[in-house]
Amino acid sequence: MNFIISNPMDAGQHHSYFHLSPNVGGFQDVRDHKRSHSGSSFQPSIHASEAPPQEEEIRLLEQEPDGSVCKLDGISEGNHKYNSVLAECTRTVINISGLRFETQLKTLNRLPSTLLGNEEKRKKYWDPVRKEYFFDRHRPSFPAILYYYQSGGRLKRPLEVPLDIFLEELEFYELGRVTIDMYKESEGMIFEEQPWDMPDNSLNKLWILFEHPNSSIPARIIGIVSVVLIMLSVVVFCLETLPVFKPSCFFTVKHNDSGETESFSYTDYTNWMFICESVCIAWFVLEFVVRMISCPSKIMFWKSIVNWIDLAAIVPYFVIFGMSLTNQTCLASNKSGLLQVVRVLRVVRIFKLAKHSQGLKILGKTLQLSISELNTFLIFFAIGVVVFSTMVYFADKGESESYFTSIPDAFWWAVITMTTVGYGDEYPVGIAGKLVGGLCALSGLLAISLPVPVIVTNFNNIYKNTTGRGRET
Known part of the structure; x- marks a missing residue:
């Protein structure tokens, strides 16, 4: 059964054929809509045609955006004698497991590095008998992939297509590692930079050792030490506020020149809380300096919010310690507003756990997507x-x-x-x-x-993509 779809607004200029025939998985639906990328479209009227022209007799004229006219003489890519200029305007049919799609070759050729955009890559899927490309692939995924070519790079997964299947299709059609990684990031998949792709030198080995805790056994040991010291510093910070534990200060009385007595307070550097705090800060400084020196890109290093958190966890100690040495007094018991703000900044150390905790990464990624x-x-x-x-x-x-x-x-x-x-x-x-x-x-x-359903859905997707567990949404 054959129909002609005509556009009443473009009478005499454009005709296409709506062909229904039994095929694998049902009927075929091949339509050529005169549609612009701005979203405008026409409402086709369908009427029967008694004698539709044969495929090799189709002669169509299409007006290009630049005013040029492409004459389509039924030229197929399977014919080695075709004109390459006219071939850019030639329509081609792509058969995805029985479902046929029709587009222009110039649409596919926009991305020559991909499977469909490269003539050498796609010619092995050419069927010279049916004069179409045949791919035995997942049919519901292909409309999104074809729209990626038509829109110039917009990629959106259909709701009914599982994520893992859609990623397999993106890999098969060779849309590119950058595109796939960006899409994974938009879906909330957490993946770390592969450390083995970096040049093999001593600085990069140090960077991998401190930045990727799962890259080797020594890196895991360093990661465990960092986690233990972070927790220790947070515990000490909390215990300092208990009345049972006195501030790390000792008090003394001196007589001034006029004979009057004055009380002075000095920092008790032998206090166990001060010693624990100093050991933790020494490790944090060592870790920060090594990562800063060995990082592959200094610009990217300072753009990372995680590194600014590390710096904020170190600075308060040196501010308080420096003021204590300058004023020759103990500042642990000082109640001034500025020092209270500096002390509060010490609590940001707990966010350093995000690098070592998968759960905090998932939570942060959920908030970022939401x-x-x-x-x-x-x-x-x-x-x-x-x-x-x-x-x-x-x-x-x-x-x-x-x-x-x-x-x-x-x-x-x-x-x-x-x-x-x-x-x-x-x-x-x-x-x-x-x-x-x-x-x-x-x-x-x-x-x-x-907003709760959207946030919960994002969290479930990220958790499932990261851990391999979770409920399908």
């Missing part, structure tokens, strides 16, 4: 805080026992209400204010629930 959903949530949440803070302020403004003296003062109430925490330190007392509070709580539930 950044758009998180931004949407934060925008919605911020709008809700401002709106409901304003509403509850004016709703309770006439109440004598109102907790809200201003709109900014109501921000805290809106935050804890939208997050359904509800400390109860601030709450509306009037009927109107309570109605606003109920709407605020419901809006908070909605704001939190919207």
Whole structure:
């Protein structure tokens, strides 16, 4: 059964044939739509044709974007006498396990390094009898691959195609290592740089030793030492705040020139907590300096957020130690705001575990892939805080026992209400204010629930791709 599909908007200019015939897996559907990359398309009208022309008699004229005309004389790539200029405009049929696709050769030739874009690579799949290319491959994956050629590099996996099968198809059609790696990264697959691809010299061996804990037994030992010292430094940092453990200071009394007594405090360098802290910092400094010297690219080294975390974990120790030596006093018991901020920075050492923990890598990658959903949530949440803070302020403004003296003062109430925490330190007392509070709580539930399915799906995909375990989504 044959049909002619014609475009009423392009009458007399373009015709294509909609051919239905039994084949493997059902009917074939070969269509040539006059479609632009901007997304516009026509609605075809289908009417029967009593005597469709034969394939070798088809003569079509197509207008090119630059105004030139490509004359299609039924030339096939299987004919060695074809004109190479006209062949760029020739249509070719690609048969994927019985499902036929039709496109122009110039579309495929945009990517000459790939299987379909290289004439020498694809000619072994040419069927001279049917005058088409035949690939015994996964059919649902091919529309995305063909669109990769048509769109100039946009790659999107169909929802019904499993990730592992789609990656096999990308490898078969030779879309390139860079494209495949970028696609893996977009899917949340965590893969480390292969250390054996680097030049074999002493500096690179040091880099592999400290950067890739799973590359060798010595590298694993260094990784274990790093993890133990990170945990030790965090434990010491927490224990310092207990009243049982006094600060690493000792106090003394001296008489000044006028005979008055003054008390002085000095850092106790023999304190076990100070010794543990110094040993940990010495290892962190050694590790950071070796990695910085031996890294293949200094620019990429300083662009990495992980290296800035390592630096932030080292700096506070030297700031406090330097100020202690300069002022000749113990700063461990000093309560000044600047020193408190410097001390808080020591807690970033725990993020150094991300390099050695697969779970933290998965969590970080999940947040990275879900950044758009998180931004949407934060925008919605911020709008809700401002709106409901304003509403509850004016709703309770006439109440004598109102907790809200201003709109900014109501921000805290809106935050804890939208997050359904509800400390109860601030709450509306009037009927109107309570109605606003109920709407605020419901809006908070909605704001939190919207991004959760996407984040959970991303986490499950990354976890499955990384560990090989997990539920198919």
